[in-house]
Amino acid sequence: MNYRFGRFEVRPAERSLYIDGQLTALGARAFDVLVTLIERRDRLVTKSELLDLVWPNLFVEENNLQVQVSSLRKLLGPQVLATVAGQGYRFAMALDEHTRHIAPPLPAKHSVKSILPPPRRLLGRDEELDDLLAQLRDYSLVSIVGAAGVGKTLLALAALHAPSRGCSNADVWLDLSSVSDPSQLPVTLADRIGVSIADDDSFAALIDALQFRQMLLVLDGAEHLLEAVARFARLISVKAQGVKLLVTSQVALKMDGERVMRLAGLSVPEVGASVEQARRLGSVMLFVDQAQASDRTFSVTEQNVATVISVCRRLDGIALAIKLAAARLPLLGLDGVESQLGERLKLLSGGSRGSEYGADSRNATLVASLSWSHSLLSPAEQSLFRRCSVFVGGFTLELACAVCDPSTVEKWDVINALESLVDRSLIVVAEGDAHRFRLSEYAYEYGRVMLEAAGEIVSVHNRHAQACAELMDRAYAAYWQEADQPWLQLWRAEIDNMRAALDWSLLHRPDLAVRLMGAVSPLFMLLDLAAEGRTRCQSIEPTALSLIEAALHSDSMELEILLARYWLARAWLQIGVSPFWMSQYALTAEVHYRAADDPQGVFLALCCAAHSQALPAAHARQVQDEITERVQPQWSARIRAHRLLAEAGFYRQSHQWADVRFPLESLHWLATSAELDSLAMTAIRGLAERNLVLGDHEAALHAGQSLIGRPGGAERDACLQDLAIIATAQMFLGRTDEARIALSDFIANAMRQDWTGFGLYADLLALLAASEDRAVDAARLLGFANAVCDPAHAQCLSVAQLRSRSSQMIAQRLDASMLRRLMSEGARMDREAACALALAESEARNPG
Structure with missing residues (x-):
């Protein structure tokens, strides 16, 4: 009205x-x-x-x-x-009875000024504004295209009022949110521009009136009037070439002569960015600006920079989302806003009827923006949009097809719908990968709501989990044939989808969880996620055990393979953690592979058991003989490499340390030539352990340092063993200060890995204290190490050497009864207390 x-x-x-x-x-x-x-x-x-x-x-x-x-x-x-x-x-005035009045027609020479003022500030968009102004100088039709709330309107306003462009009173701005019927566009445009045409007139009279004008016409929010706006633009380009059009829309007009500027979210800092780095980026600049509207003292500091970065990243740099999140600061505080981002639609449901430049209800809140965008989609596009919300970490076209109902949706239907969703910025192409897509964070949550409303949660999650299992079956087969990096390059992006599929399957399809865990285990290992893999295997074990019972009463080869892969995965994930359970899981896998008549699987299970070094001597010899008989020269380098691992394990277990050198050097050569980086590092690590045992501590130290020095060396799960090698070598070389530094790094990494595998190297704590002449501390730490070390691993000669050296040094200072008492006290210590005691500064080290 x-x-x-x-x-x-x-x-x-x-x-x-x-x-x-x-x-x-x-x-x-x-x-x-x-x-x-x-x-x-x-x-x-x-x-x-x-x-x-x-x-x-x-x-x-x-x-x-x-x-x-x-x-x-x-x-x-x-x-x-x-x-x-x-x-x-x-x-205080009385309103007239008439509720509608059209302004009288204006003469053609009359100027109509845009009613919208310039933006107060345009933050983080300097480059985009320069680019837009350059395009407006050179082209007659420019479209700013982007997701709802990304800041298209603000950028267009800034361009309209830019001093370098020379804003004219003839320029016109039209918010298209007031036009719901495309047939009313000509009349609305005429009214705004100041041209009188009949209500039922088409664009013809309007174009005639504009043909001699020089002006910029901005049409804001054209996504629901694409055909009408495109028709108007075509007529302008032919008959009114003095008129330039700037269009904002969620999707391009897709017409000749159109220059499309795709507007992404504001720049966001990388995780771990400094305060100064964060302050320079657009998303943080906007967040701070909005926060200061209610708290002038707010700023980015060393104490809150990580939280501010987290908020901006999780909102994808979307301007409207950042503004709405900042508006919640007075009530929730910064930490509260971050903690509530898991419920973005509720957190960001508040908004201003008056955003700075208008009261369009479609953009008043994030929910309203998404609802408006969703309403413009076809049924097929809406269906794909909500189904893609099951993906975590992105998806491919293949996976998008897989979550759709194959009985009603064909591949080309998915391709067309996906292309439209990308055009509308509801789905974005993943950075650096043109074949991978993702929903923005806020669109993801809205899609989940739509999926639930459609009653498709169960069916779509089932298809997602099934598709992930089939995908990882292919990945598992490829793993045994390909080099590490090409394989990882292809599959690493799917890790979050696999996690989501495992979580769903464990609750709703436990048998599928067993299948998926067996197939995805190489990905967990190469991504240094072995600890997570062990936890997931443990949660799936009850289902695996029940399937063993089922396998006894069926002749299903598929079920046997499924179980064999799961138990082999559990075995390999125990490397560096528990030799005993590694051997037991491997032998269980062997049983299932034999039942499935899979010779390659039997070979791999036997190699894993031998590598554990926990088999009885006679059994270990028998296993080694069978491995030698089974290996085939035509098998891939990765499969054949496991024979060398098994041989090295056999020699280590029997303390034939001189003989360990040949299989490990052969493994290193084979792995290096085949680009199996993880196995090459395993070979270096094994040779370092051999050098420690044989007394070549300099060579062991050099090997350990070379492993830590590799890309990502200090972050890998296996770095715990590498740091243990370095600390041990330094202590045996009498370099106690350097050993203390290495042991401190070792403890920090053990804590980061939730203490996984820590017990294998606990004797290092006692040896450091003994080396620093802290006999009482060393005795307690020896008792602690004895309590937490895996009995099977305690038989390893390298561990035995550590314990023997510590014991000898302690025995020279303490009598037997005191040693027993102190060791008993140490056995009751927790890990944190033991580590603190090991790194305690002695009086001898700090005489002052």
Whole structure:
């Protein structure tokens, strides 16, 4: 409804004010104050109510309201708004009976000024603005395309008012949110530009009136009127070449001559960025600007920078989302906002009826923006959008097809729908990978809501888990044939999808979880996620055990293979943790592989058992003989490499350390030539252990340092063993200070890995204390190590050497009874206390 009183007409839908039929400029906040008072003209509106309505979710001083009222009185006269002293304001005019009035036609030479003021600030978009201005100089049709809330309108406004462009009074801005019927576009454009045409007229008369104009026409929010806007643009390009069009939309017009500028989210800092680095990026600049609206003292500091970065990254740099999140700071605080991001749709449901540049309800909140975008999709596009919300970490076209119902949806239907969703920025192409896609974080949650509303949660998650299992079956087969890095390059991006599929399957399809865990285990190992893999295997074990019972009563080869892979995965994931369980799981896998008549599987299970070094001597010899008989020269390098691992394990277990050298050097050569990086490092690690045992501590130290020095060396799970090698070598070389540093790094990494495998090297704590002449501490730590070390691993000669050296040094200082008492005390210590004691500074080290 439009409001008329005296010489004035207010058009809320257009956010415009006419005086004597002439369009008159009025600021956005002043316009909101006027409309708010008109809508409540039957009563007094208090100052606090006005502040809440015009500046929702923002802390604003009362004098801002007084400024807006003063500007309205200057424009409309003092009689329009009445002040009730100390309370608030009332609209004091009587409205005319007519609710609609069209401004009189203006002569062709008349100028109509855009009613929207320039943006207060444009943060983080300097490069985009320069690019846009350059395109507007050179081209007649430019479209800013991007997701809802990304900042298209603000950028267009900044370009319209840019001093370098020379803003003209003839330029016009039209918010298309008020136009729902495409047939009304010509009349609405004519009204805004100041041209009189009949209500049922097409674009013809409007184009004729514009053919001699020189102007920039901005059409904001064209995604629901694409055909009508494209038709208008085509006519402009032919008959009114002095008119330049700037269009904002969620999707391009897709017509000749159109220059498309895709607007992504504001730049976000990398995790771990410094305060200075974060402050320079657009998303943080906007967050701070909005936060300071309610707290002028807010800034990015060393204490909060990680949280600010987390918020901006999780909101994908979307300007509207950042503004709405910042608006919650007064109530929730920064940590509270971050903790609530798991429920983004609720957190970001608040918004301002007046965003800085208009009251379009579609963009008032993130939910409204998404609902508007979703409503413009076809049924097929809506279906694909919600089904893609099951993916975590992105997806490929193959996976997108897999989560759709194959009985009703064909591949080309998915391709067409996916292309449209990408065009509309609801799905984005993953950075650096043109064949991978993802939903933005906020669209992901909205898609989940739509999926639940459609009643498809169970069916789509089932298809997702099934597709992931089939995908990993292929990956597992490829793993045994390919080099590490090419294989990882292809499959590493799917790790989050596999986690989601495992979580769902464990609750709803346990048998599928067993299958998936067996197939995905190489990915966990090469990504240094062995600890997570062990935890997941443990949670799946009850299902695996029940399937063993089922396998005894069936002749299903598929079930036997499924179980064999699972138990082999459990075995390999025990490397460096528990030799005993590694051997037991491997032998269980062997049973199932034999039942499935899979010679290659039997070979791999036997190699794993031998590598554990936990088999009885006679059995170990028998296993080694069978491995030698089974290996085939035509098998891949990765499979044949496991024979060398097994042989080295056999020699280590029998303490034939001189003989360990040949299989490990052969393994290193084979792995290096086949680009099996993980196995090459295993060979170096094994040779370092051999050198420790044989007393070549310099060579062992060099090998350990070379492993840590590799890319990602200090972050790998296996770095625990590498640091243990370095610390041991330094201690045997008498370099106690260097050993202390290495042991400190060892402890820090053990804590990071939730202490996995820590017990295997606990004797290092006692040896450091003994080397520093702290006999009492060393005795307690020896008792601690004896309590936490795996008995099977304690038989290893390298561990035995550590324990023997510590014991000898302690025995020289303490009598047997005191040693037993102190060791008993140490056996009751927890890991944190033991580590603190090991790294304690002795008086000898700090005499002052």
